[in-house]
Amino acid sequence: MSTHTLEPQVRRASLLAGHWAPLPVVLAGTFMVVLDFFVVNVALPSMQSDLHASDGAIEWVVAGYALTSAVLLITAGRLGDQFGRRKVFSFGLALSTLASLVCGVAGSAEMLVAARLLQGAAAAILMPNVLSIIGVAYTGSDRARALTAYGLVMGLAAVGGQLIGGVLVQADIAALAWRTCFLINVPIGLAALALAPRVVPESRNEHASRLDVTGTLLVTAGLTAVVLPLVEGRQHGWPAWTWISLGLAPLILGAFVAHQRRLATNGGTPMLDTTLFAQRSFTAGLLTQFAFWGGQASFFLVLALYLQAGRGLSAMTAGLVFTILAASYLAASMVSEGLLARFGPRVLAGGALTLATGHALLLAAVAEVGVGGSIAALVPGLLVIGAGMGLVIAPLTTTILSGVDPQRAGAASGMLATTQNVGNALGVAVTGVIFFGALHGGYDHALQLSLAQLAILLVAAAALARLLPRQSPATS
Incomplete structure (x- = not known):
């Protein structure tokens, strides 16, 4: 018997609205969450100047979002199981919209950081319930199409985040500058909130596990x-x-x-399924995930600061520089799953080393041109970095989850997402110590040291990826 129950009146409303009507509503939440994480990068220098924020405050704008989303992610997924996924999704959507509004009107760095922490909490509430709603509303090939759309929206928001941020800051609509990077979420959130009760079916798990508050x-x-x-x-x-x-x-x-x-041991329901750690492949996968993502958010942060505060580029131009990386990322992503099927985890190790090579090329270019010279010198490194990311991001998740019993895939997915966010938060903190500590030597010097640290981290990720099995029993 299914553990998912749909409220009859909402089920009828969903059918009347159309089979695919729930998808754009829940994907609006996905778009907001991913955009929130990436859109701020090119807006950070203008935020810092406008709010007279410290370097630490700027780090918290990025790391704080990742931190609160990491620690609340698994708990938020259980809230949806227990109280209703549409209800909890709508609450997360309302919280995200409110937090975006507070970010947009923040009058101090402290207020902005507090609102970003709230945004991260909202992201944790939204994301697991989006996947749960898709899993309940669609089956078979329809579910595959819905998940493809989910991945596409995530990719577009991530890849386009920097460019969207640059366009918004440069446009300076109503003299709001960087604030529009947050305020753009408000109409999207309000529209999705209005539609959710009409088109998204309610569901819950009759045997939902209790929350692990401690x-x-x-x-x-x-x-x-x-x-x-x-x-x-x-x-x-x-x-x-x-x-x-x-x-x-x-x-x-x-x-x-x-x-x-x-x-x-006592028959309770912990946040983490500790029995998964008995599988060497899963433990190695989590360590690879942590090492890889420990260098992602931090790279975007230091590159944005170098481009704008160091080279004096406008937010719009900096956003366009990020699209160089985005182009090779999309190209590599399109072939990554096929390469994974043929070569196994060697693709992950190769992708991490490709990314490390890109950091080395970018380091060499920055050492040559400093904070002047042509942007063209940075292009080879950025293209290789994007390709390395594309070869790792999707195949890493596929490889780790392929070795997990399908009955425990939900718990494993939650642990993977949590590890990703923890890696992002700690990565920003550690790389921030190096970057801001080296600013006395100039933005080019600070970026070079940061790139060297990130390249070493990626070599470690490549070594860990070699521990992953080529094919696990779960997929045989």
Whole structure:
């Protein structure tokens, strides 16, 4: 018997509205979440100038979003199972719209960071419930088409985020400048909110697991104990509290792991399915995911600052520079699954090394031209970086999940998404220490050191990817 129940009146409304009517509504939420993460990159310099924000505040604009979305992601998925996926999706949509509005009217860096933390929480509520709604509303080939559309929207929002941000900042509509990067979400969110009750069917899990509040609090405290001192420590001269916080972080995270194991042993429902770690391939996959994503958000951050604050490019021109990378990313993504089927995890290792090579080429170009010279010098490195990303992002998820029992795919997917966001948050914090700490030597010098660190991280990701099996029993 299915554990998904549809409320009769909403089911009828959904059928009357059309089979595909729910899809654009839930994908509007997906577009908002992904756009929120990427659109800010080219707007950061103007934000910093307008709000007189510190370097740490700018890091928090990116890292804070990833942090709150990471720690709340799995819990939010369970909220949808328990209280109704459409209801929780609509709540996340309303929260995201409100947070976007607050970001757009923020009068201080502190207010902007607080609103970004709220945006991250809204993203955590939205994303798992979008996938759950698609999984319930569509079956067979229709589900495959819906998931393809989901991936396409994510890709377009991610790839186009920088360009959209540049266009909005450059257009300076109503003298709002960077604020339009957030305010653009408000009409989208309001429209989706108005349509959701009419076209999105309600569903819930009759056997939904209980929430692990203690686990959520522990992992939030543990990750914050790492990110907070890394972001704030340098500009405050690394006071004693930063070292105390970093020292406490392993203890708090250790307590989280012990709590998860205790819950599992006693028949409870922990945030993480700890039995998955018994599979070497899954553990290696999570470590690869962490290492790879630890260099993604941070790269976009430091490149945007170099292009605008260092080279003096406008937001629009910087956005166009990012499209160079986007073009090769899309091209590589189109062939990545075919290459994975033929060569297995070697594609992931090769993609990570390709990305590391791109960082090395970009480093060499920046060392040659500094903050002047032609942008053309950066093109080879950017093209190789985009290709490396395209060879890794989708195939990595496919490879890791292929080794997981289908009955546990949901738990594994949640852990993968959480690991991705944790990697982004910690990556911004660590690379931020290097980049902002080296600014005394100029933006070109700071970018070179950051690229060297990111290249080393990617070599580690390539080594970890070699531990993944070519074909797992689950797919045989």
